[in-house]
Amino acid sequence: MCGIVAYIGHRVAKPILLEGLKRLEYRGYDSAGIAVLEGNKLNLCKAVGRVSMLEEKLENKEGFDGSLGLCHTRWATHGGVTDFNAHPHRDDRHGIALVHNGIIENYAALKTYLQEKGHRFASETDTEVLAMLISELYEGDLEAAVQAALREVTGAYAIAVICEKEPGTLVVARKGSPLLVGIGNDEHVVASDAAAIVAHTTQAFMLDDYNVVKISKDGFRTSDIHNTPLTPKITQLEIDLQEIELGGYSHFMLKEIYEQPKALRACVSGRMDLREGRVVLGGLTNFAKELTKARRVILTAQGTALHAAMIGRYMLEDLVKIPSTTEYASEFRYRNPVIEENTVVVAVSQSGETADTLAALHEAKERGALALGVINVVGSTIARETDAGVYLRVGPEIGVASTKAFTGQVAALALVTFFMARKRLMSADQCREFMQEMEAIPGKIERILELDSKIKSITEKYVERENWLFLGRGYNYPTALEGALKLKEISYIHAEGMPAAEMKHGPIALINEGMPAVFIANRGRQYEKVMSNIQEVRSRGGHVIAVATEGDNEIRKYVQDVMYIPDVCEPLSPLLAVVPLQLMAYHAAVLRGHDVDKPRNLAKSVTVE
Numbered sequence: 001m002c003g004i005v006a007y008i009g010h011r012v013a014k015p016i017l018l019e020g021l022k023r024l025e026y027r028g029y030d031s032a033g034i035a036v037l038e039g040n041k042l043n044l045c046k047a048v049g050r051v052s053m054l055e056e057k058l059e060n061k062e063g064f065d066g067s068l069g070l071c072h073t074r075w076a077t078h079g080g081v082t083d084f085n086a087h088p089h090r091d092d093r094h095g096i097a098l099v100h101n102g103i104i105e106n107y108a109a110l111k112t113y114l115q116e117k118g119h120r121f122a123s124e125t126d127t128e129v130l131a132m133l134i135s136e137l138y139e140g141d142l143e144a145a146v147q148a149a150l151r152e153v154t155g156a157y158a159i160a161v162i163c164e165k166e167p168g169t170l171v172v173a174r175k176g177s178p179l180l181v182g183i184g185n186d187e188h189v190v191a192s193d194a195a196a197i198v199a200h201t202t203q204a205f206m207l208d209d210y211n212v213v214k215i216s217k218d219g220f221r222t223s224d225i226h227n228t229p230l231t232p233k234i235t236q237l238e239i240d241l242q243e244i245e246l247g248g249y250s251h252f253m254l255k256e257i258y259e260q261p262k263a264l265r266a267c268v269s270g271r272m273d274l275r276e277g278r279v280v281l282g283g284l285t286n287f288a289k290e291l292t293k294a295r296r297v298i299l300t301a302q303g304t305a306l307h308a309a310m311i312g313r314y315m316l317e318d319l320v321k322i323p324s325t326t327e328y329a330s331e332f333r334y335r336n337p338v339i340e341e342n343t344v345v346v347a348v349s350q351s352g353e354t355a356d357t358l359a360a361l362h363e364a365k366e367r368g369a370l371a372l373g374v375i376n377v378v379g380s381t382i383a384r385e386t387d388a389g390v391y392l393r394v395g396p397e398i399g400v401a402s403t404k405a406f407t408g409q410v411a412a413l414a415l416v417t418f419f420m421a422r423k424r425l426m427s428a429d430q431c432r433e434f435m436q437e438m439e440a441i442p443g444k445i446e447r448i449l450e451l452d453s454k455i456k457s458i459t460e461k462y463v464e465r466e467n468w469l470f471l472g473r474g475y476n477y478p479t480a481l482e483g484a485l486k487l488k489e490i491s492y493i494h495a496e497g498m499p500a501a502e503m504k505h506g507p508i509a510l511i512n513e514g515m516p517a518v519f520i521a522n523r524g525r526q527y528e529k530v531m532s533n534i535q536e537v538r539s540r541g542g543h544v545i546a547v548a549t550e551g552d553n554e555i556r557k558y559v560q561d562v563m564y565i566p567d568v569c570e571p572l573s574p575l576l577a578v579v580p581l582q583l584m585a586y587h588a589a590v591l592r593g594h595d596v597d598k599p600r601n602l603a604k605s606v607t608v609e
């Protein structure tokens with residue numbers, strides 16, 4: 001989604017801003033823009049398309065050599081993808097430029113009011129309304145005008161504002177959309193994502209809701225929208241630059257698929273006490289009592305995170321014997337859900353910023369649930385608003401198609417399951433067995449990755465087909481959903497995932513000669529049943545690609561192609577079964593000539609409901 005970078009300091013702002021924008025490209029966007037104050041003159045440049053188009057437009061343009069500026073990548077919400085609608089938006093009365101992430105919900109009423117005051121609008125956006133409102137309220141103090149304007153708006157925002165009349169001042173503010181201030185030597189870099197800051201400094205603070213920060217080259221002042229001074233909590237950003245660079249891989253998605261063994265080792269490291277046969281989750285220790293007497297778990301998320309949550313639900317019911325459900329956060333939030341006493345709600349999210357998941361979390365808390373988070377981004381909004389939680393520790397995920405975060409979510413949910421199960425019915429020995437299985441997972445994923453070229457050649461056989469099915473049962477029904485989602489997201493092939501048994505209740509009508517049907521057919525309780533479903537597809541001309549357990553040679557008789565995974569206990573089998581599906585999706589997209597890391601229409605972190 002939208003990205004913000006702003007700079008104030010002693011260096012020329014433009015290259016720092018553009019480099020920062022490039023680091024945010026992975027989040028998805030459709031246009032980009034920049035504003036720089038050179039002397040007392042504000043200069044803007046905007047372009048539809050990639051940041052590289054903006055760079056081209058800026059070549060040989062004068063007036064962009066100042067040391068104060070801001071820039072933006074826009075993912076359209078209000079108004080089409082045009083130069084006019086791209087940010088920054090400017091007001092000519094005072095020479096104010098503003099970039100904004102989020103949505104100003106009462107923009108229509110404010111726009112009418114401002115039009116009556118004589119303001120003319122160049123765009124269809126809600127953001128321009130905020131720029132004009134700040135201008136309307138400007139009386140020689142940008143910080144005060146921003147505070148006054150923000151007292152009038154409803155909605156979500158992260159903003160950065162500059163003004164020709166105050167060439168040494170950058171004002172930024174936040175409500176509901178992340179924004180960080182990086183503190184360097186006589187310079188500050190502000191961004192909506194740490195990835196745009198870490199090349200310059202690792203000292204930073206995250207704005208809280210309703211915070212306004214007035215920044216100059218060598219200092220800053222933090223307050224709320226009523227001008228009450230605040231002291232921000234400065235922390236050390238724990239992102240290594242290498243983690244957000246390609247490091248020899250052709251795409252971030254591929255890099256992150258290959259990073260999974262390392263990421264999962266980090267996820268479980270220090271959390272499994274094999275000697276005692278128990279899981280140690282510092283974040284949950286203070287809530288052990290509540291978790292012991294919990295009577296229901298509701299896991300809520302969107303997209304890939306929801307698929308991980310579904311696997312978590314199967315684990316909780318299977319191993320903790322606690323009634324559990326999964327909910328699309330967007331549906332849960334608005335359907336007046338019943339939350340009984342002793343309910344635990346688990347929000348699962350890579351970014352920790354997904355607006356739907358955040359809204360569901362608010363709803364659950366209001367209705368008295370204990371709110372847990374299974375989150376990747378440390379200090380993100382959801383992580384901060386939950387009562388307790390478990391971080392994934394898989395490192396930054398840049399690829400828009402989620403891969404290592406999915407396996408990290410499943411692994412973290414497995415740890416939560418073992419933690420809760422030990423408090424109820426699981427013996428130390430049983431727990432130890434599961435933990436030993438978990439310890440072996442990274443090595444087993446490494447073995448699957450060695451088969452990458454084989455998986456690629458299988459993908460080549462089917463890549464021209466426009467309709468695919470992904471089928472699985474039990475723990476691997478959500479894996480089938482995830483396989484289908486990965487394929488459609490980046491290769492734009494239509495794919496449906498479903499429980500293998502459901503197919504014969506309707507979708508079987510779709511099967512025609514040569515239609516690829518990917519079955520997750522690893523050894524487990526439902527193996528025989530999956531094999532029957534495979535026959536049903538074969539007898540109608542479908543081509544079956546099976547994910548099967550090493551050593552299962554028999555399956556070759558019934559399917560066209562096999563991708564083998566090592567043997568593994570059922571609850572953890574999705575951690576292996578998903579890997580060939582991730583690789584298939586990746587290869588299909590590359591073979592079709594798509595930009596895997598910048599899939600059309602998609603955003604990395606969806607911060608609007």
Ligand code: F6R
Pocket residue numbers: 302303304305306348349350351352353354357400401402403485489604605606
């Ligand atoms: C798919 C994907 C999305 C996200 C979803 C939730 O590859 O990445 O479906 O899983 O938008 O995002 P988070 O996990 O950040 O809440």
